[in-house]
Amino acid sequence: MDCSEIREAFVSGAAVRSAEVEAHLRVCPHCRELFEHDAELGHSLAQESAFALPFQDDLFAALEADVAQETGLRAWLRSRPTRLRFATVVVSALLVIALGGALRARPDFAEYPAARLVLVLGVYLVGIVAAFGKELYLSARRGTLADHVGLLLGALGLPFLIAFAPATEASRHTGPEGALNCFLYGALLTVPTAALLWAFDRDNRPTMRTVCLSAVSLGLSANLVLELHCPSGNALHLLLGHASIGCGMARRMVRRAAREPRLGIDLCERSWAI
Numbered sequence: 001m002d003c004s005e006i007r008e009a010f011v012s013g014a015a016v017r018s019a020e021v022e023a024h025l026r027v028c029p030h031c032r033e034l035f036e037h038d039a040e041l042g043h044s045l046a047q048e049s050a051f052a053l054p055f056q057d058d059l060f061a062a063l064e065a066d067v068a069q070e071t072g073l074r075a076w077l078r079s080r081p082t083r084l085r086f087a088t089v090v091v092s093a094l095l096v097i098a099l100g101g102a103l104r105a106r107p108d109f110a111e112y113p114a115a116r117l118v119l120v121l122g123v124y125l126v127g128i129v130a131a132f133g134k135e136l137y138l139s140a141r142r143g144t145l146a147d148h149v150g151l152l153l154g155a156l157g158l159p160f161l162i163a164f165a166p167a168t169e170a171s172r173h174t175g176p177e178g179a180l181n182c183f184l185y186g187a188l189l190t191v192p193t194a195a196l197l198w199a200f201d202r203d204n205r206p207t208m209r210t211v212c213l214s215a216v217s218l219g220l221s222a223n224l225v226l227e228l229h230c231p232s233g234n235a236l237h238l239l240l241g242h243a244s245i246g247c248g249m250a251r252r253m254v255r256r257a258a259r260e261p262r263l264g265i266d267l268c269e270r271s272w273a274i
Contacts, residue, residue, distance in 0.1 A: 006031050010039075010046035077199045085200040086136045093128060093193045093221050100189045101228030108231045111168045120162070124224040127155055131217035135210060136200065155216040159223045159243035171233030179241030182230050186222035186245050194218055219245055 006021065025032045034042035078085070106112070130151060197214050222245045232238065 003028060003031055006034065006042075007046075010034070010042045013046075074199050078202045080200070082137055086132060089132050089136065089193065089196050089200065090129060092196050093132070093217070096189050096192055097221060097225050097228070100185075100225035104185075104229050106229055106231040108168045108170045109228070111170065113167065116167055120227060121224070123158065124220050124227075127151065127158070128217050128220045128224075131155070131213045131220070135197070135213040135217070151213075151216055155220050156243075158220070160239065162223075162227065162238070162242075167227075167233065168231070171231050174232040174234045174237065176232075176234050176236040176240070178230075178232065179237045182226050182232075182237070182241035183245060185229065186226045186242065189225050190218040190222050190245075193221060 002024065006024065025035065034045070134151070194214070197217075201210060203210060223242050226242045226245075230237075230242070232241075
């Protein structure tokens with residue numbers, strides 16, 4: 001008879017008094033404490049252990065599944081230092097914006113006011129970098145979605161404000177046609193950055209906070225590309241083909257996150273039960 005067998009006997013409710021137990025108690029002061037005061041401590045600990053047992057198997061199975069996923073290219077990518085992940089995503093977004101705007105630049109770009117260009121680039125890039133930083137640097141998820149509502153509303157409202165302030169005289173006389181083409185062009189150019197965000201994300205399940213910050217950064221990136229690409233100043237065109245990218249992306253990603261359980265929270269709640 002040893003210590004583990006005595007503990008198992010308490011948990012299972014089996015008889016714990018025998019000649020072997022008595023012999024063990026004479027040499028083990030720790031187990032002897034379990035039998036003091038009519039085995040009050042032993043029965044108390046056994047009840048607590050019995051309550052925790054149903055949760056342990058689920059917890060360790062989930063942990064083992066989680067650890068098993070930490071293999072392959074994505075596991076290597078999201079194990080990179082945060083500074084490297086952040087810099088890679090920012091550089092990727094800037095390259096996409098530059099290429100998307102330069103390869104198919106708006107025909108009235110020469111008439112585009114320089115002051116407005118600097119202002120638009122500055123505001124958009126600050127929003128994009130802020131969203132990337134909040135998403136990647138706050139990996140411990142200390143912040144909640146409510147902490148970033150201002151950034152989310154600003155990102156969704158910015159394209160609407162630009163829609164009612166055409167950049168050039170020629171853009172004031174354009175129609176709503178081509179909105180679908182702009183939508184597809186902007187959405188397609190977000191794919192490389194979206195893939196990097198997914199690969200670098202250290203959560204196995206997307207959280208509401210993560211997907212909303214992704215929608216902010218990707219929506220702003222797409223709208224900045226379209227501002228450099230599309231000469232239309234028609235309000236309906238800009239609302240349907242430009243601003244709708246961020247709104248649609250936020251809606252789709254939030255709905256997806258709401259459907260998927262968050263393993264980290266489930267494990268945390270179970271660990272408290274144990």
